[in-house]
Amino acid sequence: MRPNSKPEPLKMARNYFSKIFSHSPFTAMQEHMDIVDQCVHQLTPFFKAVLKQDHAAAKEVYKEIRKLENKADALKKKLRLQMPKGLFMPVARRDLLELLLVQDQAANQAKDISGLITGRKMIFPEQLGKLLPDFVKRCENASRKAHKVINQLDELVEAGFVGREVKVVASIINELDVIEKDTDKLQIKIRAVLLKAEKDLPPVDVMFYYKVIEGIGEVADISQRIGSRVELLLAK
Numbered sequence: 001m002r003p004n005s006k007p008e009p010l011k012m013a014r015n016y017f018s019k020i021f022s023h024s025p026f027t028a029m030q031e032h033m034d035i036v037d038q039c040v041h042q043l044t045p046f047f048k049a050v051l052k053q054d055h056a057a058a059k060e061v062y063k064e065i066r067k068l069e070n071k072a073d074a075l076k077k078k079l080r081l082q083m084p085k086g087l088f089m090p091v092a093r094r095d096l097l098e099l100l101l102v103q104d105q106a107a108n109q110a111k112d113i114s115g116l117i118t119g120r121k122m123i124f125p126e127q128l129g130k131l132l133p134d135f136v137k138r139c140e141n142a143s144r145k146a147h148k149v150i151n152q153l154d155e156l157v158e159a160g161f162v163g164r165e166v167k168v169v170a171s172i173i174n175e176l177d178v179i180e181k182d183t184d185k186l187q188i189k190i191r192a193v194l195l196k197a198e199k200d201l202p203p204v205d206v207m208f209y210y211k212v213i214e215g216i217g218e219v220a221d222i223s224q225r226i227g228s229r230v231e232l233l234l235a236k
Contacts, residue, residue: 039068142223183220
């Protein structure tokens with residue numbers, strides 16, 4: 001092997017992924033998470049329209065959420081189908097694909113929540129309407145932190161999963177855990193408010209209100225799971 005030449009397996013891996021994903025599977029993961037985060041952050045304008053009972057505007061935002069979710073899903077399938085087995089990588093193929101699956105769940109969740117509300121043209125009681133925006137925003141914050149974690153993958157690989165980059169990622173994951181705990185507290189508060197109002201609301205509506213509240217909170221839970229998956233990579 002000539003001096004300064006790269007090990008052949010690594011060269012092959014980089015050449016392969018450069019043809020498919022421009023740079024590497026880690027870049028593809030970051031591109032996917034970027035789309036996912038955009039999708040999740042459409043929930044704020046969506047709920048803004050819903051709480052104003054502007055169903056036409058909410059439907060337009062839902063279309064954008066669905067478009068972004070489809071885009072994320074297409075990239076996920078491309079990565080899953082075209083990542084060969086036995087390829088030399090610093091991270092196991094299975095671990096990378098499991099992380100990708102969790103990322104995709106966040107976009108799916110945003111689509112499911114907005115789709116349910118749009119389909120039923122849901123109107124939220126004032127008590128809930130006052131609390132939902134902050135809850136949604138905090139869940140979006142969790143997604144943004146998860147996005148930040150994924151954006152560190154390249155640096156982690158270059159550093160060999162040791163040193164300063166590990167500490168940076170660990171710090172972001174700790175912040176993500178704090179945000180997820182905040183969303184749990186907000187969810188408990190909102191459910192308590194709904195419990196008090198139940199007797200004055202149609203039972204079917206109450207059932208769907210609980211479903212929406214749980215679904216919003218799941219966005220933060222999924223974001224935390226993304227951080228946990230990266231943490232497992234660090235442990236390995």
